[in-house]
Amino acid sequence: MITGVAGFLGSHLADRLLARGHSVIGYDNLITGRLVNLAHLAGHPHFHFVQQDVTEHLFVPGPVDYVWHFASPASPIDYLELPIQTLKVGSLGTLNALGLAKAKNARFLLTSTSEIYGDPHVHPQPESYWGNVNTIGPRGCYDESKRFAELAPGVPLQVETISGFAKPMNWKKDEFWVPFPNYRDTAAFKGWVEFTKKGKAIPSFKAPEGPGKKDAEIAYQKGELERSTQWLRQHTA
Numbered sequence: 151m152i153t154g155v156a157g158f159l160g161s162h163l164a165d166r167l168l169a170r171g172h173s174v175i176g177y178d179n180l181i182t183g184r185l186v187n188l189a190h191l192a193g194h195p196h197f198h199f200v201q202q203d204v205t206e207h208l209f210v211p212g213p214v215d216y217v218w219h220f221a222s223p224a225s226p227i228d229y230l231e232l233p234i235q236t237l238k239v240g241s242l243g244t245l246n247a248l249g250l251a252k253a254k255n256a257r258f259l260l261t262s263t264s265e266i267y268g269d270p271h272v273h274p275q276p277e278s279y280w281g282n283v284n285t286i287g288p289r290g291c292y293d294e295s296k297r298f299a300e301l302a303p304g305v306p307l308q309v310e311t312i313s314g315f316a317k318p319m320n321w322k323k324d325e326f327w328v329p330f331p332n333y334r335d336t337a338a339f340k341g342w343v344e345f346t347k348k349g350k351a352i353p354s355f356k357a358p359e360g361p362g363k364k365d366a367e368i369a370y371q372k373g374e375l376e377r378s379t380q381w382l383r384q385h386t387a
């Protein structure tokens with residue numbers, strides 16, 4: 151089961167799992183995702199799409215082995231426009247997805263973000279670092295929703311599933327030459343494409359909300375999803 155299946159990572163994950171012979175049920179309310187990302191799966195015998203907000207109760211008939219909780223606005227442009235929805239999906243949506251994982255005895259994976267460290271004093275950040283977050287800053291809705299989401303499996307919900315976090319790094323492209331229809335942070339992206347075309351190192355860039363440098367690692371979705379699937383496989387009894 152994938153939440154946020156109509157988004158960038160969710161739709162690629164659905165392809166990946168289906169190609170490996172799994173059945174996939176995907177939830178999405180299309181707040182930032184697009185049906186066109188799933189159009190090629192229409193009629194697929196092992197893919198079922200449910201258009202639903204995951205902050206509402208999730209009812210999935212039958213067994214579920216894995217819950218991949220990807221639903222959340224992810225681009226700064228999106229979550230700055232959608233702060234309440236971002237907070238809700240990270241909190242209520244995560245509790246619902248975890249509740250489903252618990253009920254189904256499924257493995258649970260959350261896509262968190264390096265944004266949970268805020269403006270970190272430590273580079274690179276180990277998991278033991280608590281971060282330096284402005285809770286009321288412009289990005290607080292995203293940072294805090296993910297911080298809540300990371301906490302949720304650990305609080306006395308006693309979720310007896312194996313749960314884990316993935317922190318995909320900050321980029322959304324698999325193949326640079328195919329424009330992804332929902333991607334809106336185009337300015338930095340175009341600049342980076344030019345650098346890669348010329349074989350130059352990609353520079354640091356400025357965070358959109360103010361001065362200061364922000365270092366980012368660019369990762370291919372294939373690598374991120376492979377690491378996530380490996381982690382889940384390793385932790386499957």
Ligand SMILES: NC(=O)c1ccc[n+]([C@@H]2O[C@H](COP(=O)([O-])OP(=O)(O)OC[C@H]3O[C@@H](n4cnc5c(N)ncnc54)[C@H](O)[C@@H]3O)[C@@H](O)[C@H]2O)c1
Nearest residue numbers: 154156157158159179181182183203204221222224261321
């Ligand atoms: N892409 C990255 O570089 C990156 C980096 C770090 C973390 N992440 C995390 O990975 C996940 C997926 O990112 P993405 O790049 O695919 O983003 P995306 O915006 O392309 O996809 C997110 C999907 O979640 C859906 N969604 C949002 N709120 C929902 C709700 N309440 N109910 C149902 N569906 C909802 C959206 O409609 C969208 O289809 C997000 O949780 C994001 O925070 C992504």
